[in-house]
Amino acid sequence: MGPLDERRRRFEEIYAACHDPVLGYVLRRTEDGHDAADVLAETFLVAWRRIDEIPAGDRARPWLFGVARRVLANHHRGERRRTALGDRLRTELGDAVRAADHHTESGVIAEAFRGLSDDDRELLSLVGWEGLDTGQIATVLGCSRNAVRIRLHRARKRFARELKNRGANAEPHLRRARIAEEEHA
Known part of the structure; x- marks a missing residue:
């Protein structure tokens, strides 16, 4: 050995x-x-x-x-x-992000997004960041496509209200979101 x-x-x-x-x-x-x-x-x-x-x-x-x-x-x-x-x-x-956020349009958008409920942020993220269509989102959330459409419509309205409350023009952002969603439909 x-x-x-x-x-x-x-x-x-x-x-x-x-x-x-x-x-x-x-x-x-x-x-x-x-x-x-x-x-x-x-x-x-x-x-x-x-x-x-x-x-x-x-x-x-x-x-x-x-x-x-x-x-x-x-x-x-x-x-x-x-x-x-x-x-x-x-x-x-x-600190750096908060300082930058208060002075830029993207900062206002981020602040408005953070002001939404967890459910609204998740729904808008699934559309905007993950690029999912309503059928795919329905699968993720375990609900019907119609429920997703209704929730998405309401989430967008709340997001527009948050943007408006912070002095941002919501329409260009919502228009881009609708175009992106139509491309994935």
Whole structure:
């Protein structure tokens, strides 16, 4: 048996003996199964790379717990960095978008769109962004084509009212929306 075969056999023995205890250790310290799986995989990757350093017998499990502990610490630091970065970007981009939104026509349109109900935004998005016709929208929403036509008509009226309340001329936007819808019909 060659040196690589001996290393592989030893790793497989350690893995079989320690997988469940290390998994339990990791699961109790992570928020979800995906994170636990990542930490477990990284722990055993370190074990493979450092197979010659793993103590023999019953001391292998505490050694792996130590590796898992360090991997978890790195994982939690990474999560905090990602969360902090996401928060910072949301704040910076939100401020920039809001500042730009108040001074442009597209900003007024976006503001009016955000003023609609979730249902109206979804309906108008399915037409305008996804390019779906009334039959396809009926399938998405689980209703009849006629119900979609009625809801769409009402959503457009509410959108026009929102645009008008913000000082925008709604007619060119609604005309473009009707033309786009007719092209997909």
